[in-house]
Amino acid sequence: MPQIEMTVNGERRRATVEARLTLADFLRDECALTGTHLGCEHGVCGACTVLLDGDAVRSCLVFAVQAAGAHVTTIEGIGGEDGSLSAVQEAFRAEHGLQCGFCTPGFIVSVTAFLRDNPHPSDTEIREALSGNLCRCTGYQGIIRAVQRAAQS
Amino acid sequence: MKPAPFEYHAPETLEEACGLLGEHGDEAKVLAGGQSLVPMLALRLTRFAHLVDVNSVRGFSGVRRENGTLVVHAGTRQRVLERDDEVGAAVPLLARAAPLIGHFQIRNRGTVGGSLAHADPASELPAVAIALGAELELARAGGATRRVPAEAFFVGTWTTAAEADELLTAARFPVRPGSCGFAIEEVARRHGDFALAGAVCAVSGDGMAGLALFGVGSVPVRAAAGEDALRAGAPAADVAEAATRDLDPPTDVHASAATRRQIARHVVERAVTRAREEQRAAN
Numbered sequence A: 001m002p003q004i005e006m007t008v009n010g011e012r013r014r015a016t017v018e019a020r021l022t023l024a025d026f027l028r029d030e031c032a033l034t035g036t037h038l039g040c041e042h043g044v045c046g047a048c049t050v051l052l053d054g055d056a057v058r059s060c061l062v063f064a065v066q067a068a069g070a071h072v073t074t075i076e077g078i079g080g081e082d083g084s085l086s087a088v089q090e091a092f093r094a095e096h097g098l099q100c101g102f103c104t105p106g107f108i109v110s111v112t113a114f115l116r117d118n119p120h121p122s123d124t125e126i127r128e129a130l131s132g133n134l135c136r137c138t139g140y141q142g143i144i145r146a147v148q149r150a151a152q153s
Numbered sequence B: 001m002k003p004a005p006f007e008y009h010a011p012e013t014l015e016e017a018c019g020l021l022g023e024h025g026d027e028a029k030v031l032a033g034g035q036s037l038v039p040m041l042a043l044r045l046t047r048f049a050h051l052v053d054v055n056s057v058r059g060f061s062g063v064r065r066e067n068g069t070l071v072v073h074a075g076t077r078q079r080v081l082e083r084d085d086e087v088g089a090a091v092p093l094l095a096r097a098a099p100l101i102g103h104f105q106i107r108n109r110g111t112v113g114g115s116l117a118h119a120d121p122a123s124e125l126p127a128v129a130i131a132l133g134a135e136l137e138l139a140r141a142g143g144a145t146r147r148v149p150a151e152a153f154f155v156g157t158w159t160t161a162a163e164a165d166e167l168l169t170a171a172r173f174p175v176r177p178g179s180c181g182f183a184i185e186e187v188a189r190r191h192g193d194f195a196l197a198g199a200v201c202a203v204s205g206d207g208m209a210g211l212a213l214f215g216v217g218s219v220p221v222r223a224a225a226g227e228d229a230l231r232a233g234a235p236a237a238d239v240a241e242a243a244t245r246d247l248d249p250p251t252d253v254h255a256s257a258a259t260r261r262q263i264a265r266h267v268v269e270r271a272v273t274r275a276r277e278e279q280r281a282a283n
Helices: A023-030 A087-094 A104-117 A123-130 A141-152 B014-027 B037-042 B078-083 B085-090 B092-100 B112-118 B124-132 B224-231 B236-244 B257-282
Strands: A003-008 A011-016 A049-052 A055-058 A071-073 B007-009 B028-031 B050-053 B063-066 B069-073 B135-139 B145-149 B154-156 B167-174 B180-187 B197-204 B209-214
Touching: A011 A023, A023 A049, A049 A104, A055 A104, A087 A104, A087 A141, A104 A123, A104 A141, A123 A141, B014 B028, B014 B050, B014 B167, B028 B037, B063 B085, B069 B085, B069 B112, B078 B092, B078 B112, B085 B092, B092 B124, B092 B180, B092 B197, B112 B124, B112 B167, B124 B167, B124 B180, B124 B197, B124 B209, B180 B257, B197 B257, B209 B224, B209 B236, B209 B257, B224 B236, B236 B257
Parallel strands: A003 A071, B007 B050, B028 B050
Antiparallel strands: A003 A011, A049 A055, A049 A071, B063 B069, B069 B167, B135 B145, B135 B167, B180 B197, B197 B209
């Protein structure tokens, strides 16, 4: 079985894994980072979104072996080291951008990457950027407001 | 929802990658961005004894200009198409088509070659390649390469002219000089979904006319009758009628054949109108 090493939220992780193990399962089962959620496990829902060398990707569609040598940031690595919330997280809280919270890690990670690349998005761009993440509770209005607020902060 | 076991290969050279495909043939599948393949593996719609991951192959990604051609290496991420200034200037259609592919998280990982080789009839890049008259470059072990016109490459749903031991290495898009107009139009239920129907149109002042449809059959379709009407200067509605007259689109849960045909006519008309507007403005 392949041996891999990668940096997750600034920490070196080493493991021997089956080639078919997804990055999502590696993060949850090997690294005990269960903030990365698995909704559909086939790339539709976006709940498992992480940053892979800075790019938002679905971690259920990347095998852990493919992330060898990479820098991965999960929802656990988005806030400050002292436990403080990021601007995006603060905005989601302030605008009620979540209800049950299952989809939230994927939204936060996606929006973090989106606003980094496009700090002053139009409403249309925000809606397009959110289209890759599914939320079954909120109806998205609070999430859209949260992104608008985070962009202004 | 977990893929069946497979042997994983991560070759670092093209020769090595082609060698693995030659050795394992039908037992092996190329893993590029994985945005279509991995879901199919996870759902166990398919399984392979060997996956050949081409992400580490040297020289497999990137874009370069070769005289009148833009060469997009197969491993180039779809995200590059929408961000790279050289792509936008040389082949504007690629930059316009890319944002319609899935979502940005998908395009960060998905590759140009992967989308072409996967050959989903409702995807954008195959139709763009056909409308622009692109050529696809294939390699096999021993260094043999060949080029296939895009129109001949797509032979059925998820099926291409590439043999099991061949690897798609690049797509070669002609860079059109002079005043040109390009447009891609599609109708999808939600942003990022596969289109119910879509159209790609390319026109130039010197008589080039390219028209291709996607989502209307088992392969992306070059609308030859529509191209003739386009070249003859027919009104957009007549071009659309000519382009869609012989279509036999599928009926499924998303849309009936009649609805698809109507949408196809609509998107062709819109694409032709926009492409002509752009071409006239560039004159």
